[in-house]
Amino acid sequence: MSKKTFGMIRCGGMGVNISCPRLAKALAMLGQYGTVSGVALERVLVAILQRGDPDGNIRRALATFPFQAIVKEVMEKYFVDGGVKKGRFKNAPSFTINPSGLLIALVVCANYSFVWLAKEGHDHPITINYLEKIAMPHPFAVLGAMLANVDFITMGAGMALLIPEMIVDILEGRPAHYEVLVLGSKSNSHTVLFDFESFFGAKLPTMKKPGFIPVVSSYVAANAFVRLSSRLPKGSISGFGVEENTAAGHNAPPRRPVFDAGGNMLPVYGEKDVIDYARIASLGLPFWIGGNYASPKKLAEALALGAQGVQVGSIFALCEESGMDQRMRRRLRALGFFGKLKTNQDMQVSPTGYPFMVAMLEGTVAETKVFENRERICDHGVLCTPYQKSDGTIGYRCPSGPIDHYVAQGGIREDTEGRKCLCNGLLTTAGMNNEGEPAIVTLGNVDFLRHLMTGPESSYTAENAVRWLLSEQNPTPP
Numbered sequence: 001m002s003k004k005t006f007g008m009i010r011c012g013g014m015g016v017n018i019s020c021p022r023l024a025k026a027l028a029m030l031g032q033y034g035t036v037s038g039v040a041l042e043r044v045l046v047a048i049l050q051r052g053d054p055d056g057n058i059r060r061a062l063a064t065f066p067f068q069a070i071v072k073e074v075m076e077k078y079f080v081d082g083g084v085k086k087g088r089f090k091n092a093p094s095f096t097i098n099p100s101g102l103l104i105a106l107v108v109c110a111n112y113s114f115v116w117l118a119k120e121g122h123d124h125p126i127t128i129n130y131l132e133k134i135a136m137p138h139p140f141a142v143l144g145a146m147l148a149n150v151d152f153i154t155m156g157a158g159m160a161l162l163i164p165e166m167i168v169d170i171l172e173g174r175p176a177h178y179e180v181l182v183l184g185s186k187s188n189s190h191t192v193l194f195d196f197e198s199f200f201g202a203k204l205p206t207m208k209k210p211g212f213i214p215v216v217s218s219y220v221a222a223n224a225f226v227r228l229s230s231r232l233p234k235g236s237i238s239g240f241g242v243e244e245n246t247a248a249g250h251n252a253p254p255r256r257p258v259f260d261a262g263g264n265m266l267p268v269y270g271e272k273d274v275i276d277y278a279r280i281a282s283l284g285l286p287f288w289i290g291g292n293y294a295s296p297k298k299l300a301e302a303l304a305l306g307a308q309g310v311q312v313g314s315i316f317a318l319c320e321e322s323g324m325d326q327r328m329r330r331r332l333r334a335l336g337f338f339g340k341l342k343t344n345q346d347m348q349v350s351p352t353g354y355p356f357m358v359a360m361l362e363g364t365v366a367e368t369k370v371f372e373n374r375e376r377i378c379d380h381g382v383l384c385t386p387y388q389k390s391d392g393t394i395g396y397r398c399p400s401g402p403i404d405h406y407v408a409q410g411g412i413r414e415d416t417e418g419r420k421c422l423c424n425g426l427l428t429t430a431g432m433n434n435e436g437e438p439a440i441v442t443l444g445n446v447d448f449l450r451h452l453m454t455g456p457e458s459s460y461t462a463e464n465a466v467r468w469l470l471s472e473q474n475p476t477p478p
């Protein structure tokens with residue numbers, strides 16, 4: 001890849017395990033920014049181990065982990081030689097503000113091994129992406145990724161203002177701590193603490209300092225990070241992903257919301273949501289623009305706006321190296337090739353309350369009858385919100401879970417309407433769930449497919465996509 005085109009393309013973090021180590025590594029080796037999705041990795045790890053770790057990748061990565069006692073604990077509990085033959089898979093425990101030693105071990109090992117695999121065999125940078133909304137695992141997940149010498153940490157879905165400080169604490173050997181929102185509590189938050197030296201019973205090996213790339217959708221948010229960073233160690237913010245509201249995954253709600261007669265927010269964005277790129281450029285940090293930017297023309301547009309390049313997702317979610325279930329990818333590509341794949345900015349679906357882009361694919365919970373036939377269970381709890389109970393203890397609830405349970409936990413019944421279980425849906429999309437749980441697919445615009453495919457059954461690699469995206473850049477890639 002020529003120097004000029006190096007790093008123009010950043011793969012967005014795509015959960016759960018869509019931006020998997022194989023995809024991240026392929027992109028890094030093409031001189032672009034490869035990203036590992038850090039969302040719910042402990043759940044992906046236990047799914048792979050119970051499938052017998054067929055290609056041996058996890059075992060190869062974990063053999064290099066510096067604290068083997070915790071690897072032993074994880075393997076004894078979840079590894080099944082040859083894979084589970086029948087019955088359901090065991091889930092990882094759900095998160096709490098005081099996670100068990102086993103859960104901590106799973107999170108650290110998962111983040112370590114996925115970053116390690118993405119970095120194996122080259123020395124190009126690898127990013128891991130988390131969601132600020134899923135904050136309870138942060139100290140454990142970030143530490144695991146840092147032990148594998150991750151190069152950048154990216155954070156979307158919220159203002160992750162505490163991450164840079166936590167990175168410094170870890171590097172200087174102080175326990176990692178993170179403030180997690182606790183609804184109804186006096187202070188509104190609770191500190192999750194990871195005293196890693198006592199957990200591992202030893203000091204950490206030398207690690208490098210990862211850069212930090214928040215994902216924002218306005219100049220105001222980008223500027224808040226820059227202002228904050230003046231109080232932080234120099235270079236704490238490495239740049240920004242800047243997402244327009246057309247991006248796949250979660251999006252920022254409209255700044256001036258419009259509601260229907262029933263009081264539901266509509267996906268209507270206006271002038272207030274237009275991003276001021278000139279002001280973002282004036283902050284002097286590199287940024288990549290995302291949300292329907294997967295074409296040579298849109299890359300040129302982003303560069304003209306002062307960006308370093310584009311942050312793209314959907315184009316890599318459907319390529320050969322993606323972690324998405326193969327059969328589903330094939331169906332999505334074929335529909336997209338014929339221009340028949342519809343996507344919908346759904347304002348209700350996500351338990352986070354953020355708009356979420358949903359692909360209208362048959363057999364998934366996007367279909368009303370599939371959604372209505374699914375029993376509402378909450379057996380992963382990744383998107384549960386901690387709340388303070390009347391007895392002072394902390395409970396966990398999710399509006400996508402069983403409705404009566406949510407209401408009994410002090411939640412508002414109306415908040416459960418149209419909410420779908422993203423934990424189960426996204427694990428199924430990654431091929432990491434029990435039989436019978438329907439999928440949910442998030443995708444943005446897929447017009448790129450007709451440039452990359454020769455027929456409805458054809459496919460393309462990450463390299464095909466990168467070459468096409470860079471095809472109008474001068475000099476073109478070798």
Ligand SMILES: Cc1cc2nc3c(=O)[nH]c(=O)nc-3n(C[C@H](O)[C@H](O)[C@H](O)COP(=O)(O)O)c2cc1C
Pocket residue numbers: 011012013014015016018037039129130131155156157215243246247248249250290291292293294311312313314315317442443444445
């Ligand atoms: C399948 C899929 C899953 C995604 N999951 C996440 C996620 O977990 N966290 C996140 O910050 N962004 C997520 N995104 C958004 C991407 O990181 C990226 O910003 C976005 O896809 C860019 O828009 P594009 O799809 O039009 O290229 C996801 C996107 C896709 C396609």
